[in-house]
Amino acid sequence: SINSERLLGRILELGEIGRDDDGRLTRLAASDTEKLGRDKFVSWIEQAGLGVAVDRIGNIFGIWRPAAVSDEAPLMLGSHIDTVINAGIYDGCYGVLSGLEVIETLVAAGFQPSRPIVVAAFTNEEGVRYAPDMMGSLVYAGGLDVDAAHATVGTDGTKLGEELRRIGYDGEHQPGFIRPHAYIELHIEQGPVLEREGIQIGAVENLQGISWQRVTISGDANHAGTTPISMRRDAGHAAALVITFLRERARNSKTPTVATVGCMSFEPNAINVIPSRATFTVDLRDPDEDRLKQEEAALEAYLAQLAKEEDVSFEVERLARFQPVAFDGKIIELIEKAAAGRGHTVRRMTSGAGHDAQMIARIAPSAMIFVPSLGGISHNPREKTQDEDLVAGANMLLDVVKQITGG
Amino acid sequence: SINSERLLGRILELGEIGRDDDGRLTRLAASDTEKLGRDKFVSWIEQAGLGVAVDRIGNIFGIWRPAAVSDEAPLMLGSHIDTVINAGIYDGCYGVLSGLEVIETLVAAGFQPSRPIVVAAFTNEEGVRYAPDMMGSLVYAGGLDVDAAHATVGTDGTKLGEELRRIGYDGEHQPGFIRPHAYIELHIEQGPVLEREGIQIGAVENLQGISWQRVTISGDANHAGTTPISMRRDAGHAAALVITFLRERARNSKTPTVATVGCMSFEPNAINVIPSRATFTVDLRDPDEDRLKQEEAALEAYLAQLAKEEDVSFEVERLARFQPVAFDGKIIELIEKAAAGRGHTVRRMTSGAGHDAQMIARIAPSAMIFVPSLGGISHNPREKTQDEDLVAGANMLLDVVKQITGG
Numbered sequence: 001s002i003n004s005e006r007l008l009g010r011i012l013e014l015g016e017i018g019r020d021d022d023g024r025l026t027r028l029a030a031s032d033t034e035k036l037g038r039d040k041f042v043s044w045i046e047q048a049g050l051g052v053a054v055d056r057i058g059n060i061f062g063i064w065r066p067a068a069v070s071d072e073a074p075l076m077l078g079s080h081i082d083t084v085i086n087a088g089i090y091d092g093c094y095g096v097l098s099g100l101e102v103i104e105t106l107v108a109a110g111f112q113p114s115r116p117i118v119v120a121a122f123t124n125e126e127g128v129r130y131a132p133d134m135m136g137s138l139v140y141a142g143g144l145d146v147d148a149a150h151a152t153v154g155t156d157g158t159k160l161g162e163e164l165r166r167i168g169y170d171g172e173h174q175p176g177f178i179r180p181h182a183y184i185e186l187h188i189e190q191g192p193v194l195e196r197e198g199i200q201i202g203a204v205e206n207l208q209g210i211s212w213q214r215v216t217i218s219g220d221a222n223h224a225g226t227t228p229i230s231m232r233r234d235a236g237h238a239a240a241l242v243i244t245f246l247r248e249r250a251r252n253s254k255t256p257t258v259a260t261v262g263c264m265s266f267e268p269n270a271i272n273v274i275p276s277r278a279t280f281t282v283d284l285r286d287p288d289e290d291r292l293k294q295e296e297a298a299l300e301a302y303l304a305q306l307a308k309e310e311d312v313s314f315e316v317e318r319l320a321r322f323q324p325v326a327f328d329g330k331i332i333e334l335i336e337k338a339a340a341g342r343g344h345t346v347r348r349m350t351s352g353a354g355h356d357a358q359m360i361a362r363i364a365p366s367a368m369i370f371v372p373s374l375g376g377i378s379h380n381p382r383e384k385t386q387d388e389d390l391v392a393g394a395n396m397l398l399d400v401v402k403q404i405t406g407g
Numbered sequence: 408s409i410n411s412e413r414l415l416g417r418i419l420e421l422g423e424i425g426r427d428d429d430g431r432l433t434r435l436a437a438s439d440t441e442k443l444g445r446d447k448f449v450s451w452i453e454q455a456g457l458g459v460a461v462d463r464i465g466n467i468f469g470i471w472r473p474a475a476v477s478d479e480a481p482l483m484l485g486s487h488i489d490t491v492i493n494a495g496i497y498d499g500c501y502g503v504l505s506g507l508e509v510i511e512t513l514v515a516a517g518f519q520p521s522r523p524i525v526v527a528a529f530t531n532e533e534g535v536r537y538a539p540d541m542m543g544s545l546v547y548a549g550g551l552d553v554d555a556a557h558a559t560v561g562t563d564g565t566k567l568g569e570e571l572r573r574i575g576y577d578g579e580h581q582p583g584f585i586r587p588h589a590y591i592e593l594h595i596e597q598g599p600v601l602e603r604e605g606i607q608i609g610a611v612e613n614l615q616g617i618s619w620q621r622v623t624i625s626g627d628a629n630h631a632g633t634t635p636i637s638m639r640r641d642a643g644h645a646a647a648l649v650i651t652f653l654r655e656r657a658r659n660s661k662t663p664t665v666a667t668v669g670c671m672s673f674e675p676n677a678i679n680v681i682p683s684r685a686t687f688t689v690d691l692r693d694p695d696e697d698r699l700k701q702e703e704a705a706l707e708a709y710l711a712q713l714a715k716e717e718d719v720s721f722e723v724e725r726l727a728r729f730q731p732v733a734f735d736g737k738i739i740e741l742i743e744k745a746a747a748g749r750g751h752t753v754r755r756m757t758s759g760a761g762h763d764a765q766m767i768a769r770i771a772p773s774a775m776i777f778v779p780s781l782g783g784i785s786h787n788p789r790e791k792t793q794d795e796d797l798v799a800g801a802n803m804l805l806d807v808v809k810q811i812t813g814g
């Protein structure tokens with residue numbers, strides 16, 4: 001079994017890096033605070049006696065490559081250590097630190113794997129500063145050119161490539177330089193299903209499609225006191241109509257479709273000026289690709305209708321678009337067997353969140369293990385998974401790794 | 408008649424001060440760019456041979472006090488030179504520069520007024536950086552303590568008093584130090600009425616009530632992909648519902664009530680995080696005080712309903728609250744007579760915008776003259792009044808001033 005004290009201690013320690021004076025944890029991709037988190041992870045890799053490698057998109061790898069099997073394709077474990085704004089401490093970090101923990105445990109036990117084992121921390125999984133999300137693993141899997149990724153402009157106007165250089169994590173390796181035999185990602189569920197059903201382990205069999213768009217609605221600034229309602233071309237009001245449209249649609253649908261407007265800004269953003277412009281993001285998700293397309297089409301049609309009814313114009317920019325992904329059946333079965341072996345309840349499930357595993361699935365058989373999130377809360381400082389569940393998940397990962405590399 | 412070339416030239420010249428690299432005019436109260444505008448106005452006052460005085464809230468006065476009448480209460484003209492964000496060049500500046508122009512014209516003509524004549528530029532009329540609007544004239548009229556006004560925190564976190572000190576416009580005079588005999592403000596209409604009816608001059612008889620509030624709705628941040636719609640406490644969605652509620656109410660009402668949400672911000676403002684907080688402003692106006700109270704009560708009730716239905720909480724902060732104001736009947740008649748004398752069409756009307764005249768009306772008989780705004784556009788770089796209308800309005804002001812100070 002893994003060293004639970006070490007694992008839980010490291011989760012807490014990493015969770016303190018990037019906490020501001022108000023106690024808010026924010027470790028955005030390629031930021032100064034994320035550099036400190038990266039440095040800490042690298043120091044733990046080195047402490048464990050593993051090799052360190054960084055690729056051009058800033059993905060960090062801790063590599064255990066025993067001489068006897070050095071030519072075999074490695075088993076890869078991993079996740080990410082960047083966070084959203086005002087984040088919890090488990091999202092991503094739990095999977096990365098558990099991957100490292102599993103390797104350290106196997107090394108210490110004198111385990112002789114049939115192939116190398118690698119733990120990865122992928123760059124910019126959250127997509128909050130730079131879109132799309134899962135960018136490091138997407139580039140790694142060949143789904144996005146590394147130079148295009150470097151040129152991505154963030155919400156703060158910076159370029160990802162320049163920021164990686166600035167924090168010293170623009171590595172030498174070509175993304176994809178290690179072609180994994182398989183990939184396994186351990187993660188908190190971030191949703192309410194496991195807790196609600198009283199189940200300890202999720203064997204993730206698929207992951208819903210993600211559509212991210214930025215919508216800009218343009219109307220006309222005018223005086224809040226003198227402009228009759230009938231003469232207004234109010235971009236802020238039009239944006240509000242889009243939010244309520246999306247919500248009504250999702251609420252009335254019998255499918256698991258979700259729609260979220262997370263970012264919003266008005267121009268000129270003055271109390272007595274009718275907004276001339278509203279810019280906002282739309283996050284649409286559905287496990288079914290056809291339905292996701294329908295939702296995108298419904299939004300497009302609604303914007304066109306709004307343009308007429310509210311006398312505004314609009315522009316749409318695509319920030320991310322990923323189809324639903326099915327994970328590898330054999331690994332899913334190994335996860336279920338490992339759960340049975342440890343006496344845990346387990347269910348197959350769909351991931352509501354995006355994960356690096358969905359990108360690596362393009363180049364290697366992949367799957368994920370979920371543990372329960374209290375109250376289904378994530379992307380929130382109150383994100384929490386019980387210690388016993390964290391330890392159970394890491395031991396599950398250990399067992400699956402042993403199965404795959406056992407001989 | 409006034410020197411139209413000088414007046415129109417100065418309006419253009421002042422209109423260039425505070426223009427950024429993109430050509431956007433923004434001269435927020437007590438900012439660096441507004442300091443430049445103030446300096447320019449003071450230089451013109453001095454050029455005209457008038458006395459300059461600045462009071463503790465930064466109001467600037469150009470004073471013509473002929474020795475023979477120096478003990479009489481002055482007639483005051485004026486408006487403001489601060490602007491909104493991405494503003495037009497006429498709002499406020501037209502009235503200030505016309506007041507100066509009228510005095511210069513009378514001085515040059517050897518006119519001997521029966522009382523001093525003063526032109527004022529009041530601080531922070533727009534209320535965009537610091538609320539409430541019309542702050543300089545409100546303080547001047549004794550409606551707000553000068554120290555409280557100094558302590559006002561702006562949208563950028565600054566304090567007005569510190570900013571006035573920084574730009575050198577924290578004057579020595581006590582606000583109210585000149586008690587006016589009467590006050591007249593010339594202004595562009597900023598609305599569509601005069602143009603639509605083909606009328607040249609508005610004799611403003613009243614001004615609608617203004618209610619400004621800042622509403623903060625708090626919900627709960629959670630993951631955009633994993634959180635079922637039914638479990639969301641989405642502050643952004645609740646804010647959108649408030650916007651559409653206010654719009655529907657104003658649209659369906661048979662009264663001239665207007666409601667505007669001009670400022671909006673989401674927290675944490677991340678693409679895949681359900682907003683935990685939405686902060687926005689509500690600007691409500693109505694010429695009838697009872698109706699304005701009804702609108703405020705309707706908003707309050709709706710917020711309470713929303714708190715239950717959407718499982719959010721809310722806080723409301725009052726930023727400004729002014730009752731409707733009726734102007735002085737005698738001055739309104741003088742304005743109508745002056746229009747007739749110059750052969751202009753004229754109508755009595757209500758001001759949709761707030762103006763310094765509504766504050767000075769607390770301490771002296773006051774009224775306003777309006778000239779048409781093309782397309783009813785204001786608080787917008789396309790704000791425009793024809794030169795001939797600008798000149799006609801300034802000559803109207805000249806005539807009314809002559810009537811009042813003619814002996």
Ligand SMILES: NC(=O)NCCC(=O)O
Pocket residue numbers: 091125126127133134190352353354355630631632679
């Ligand atoms: N796991 C996770 O929160 N990923 C971020 C990408 C997304 O799903 O929005």
Ligand SMILES: NC(=O)NCCC(=O)O
Pocket residue numbers: 223224225272498532533534540541597759760761762
């Ligand atoms: N005249 C004018 O635009 N005043 C600003 C205050 C307001 O009416 O919002």
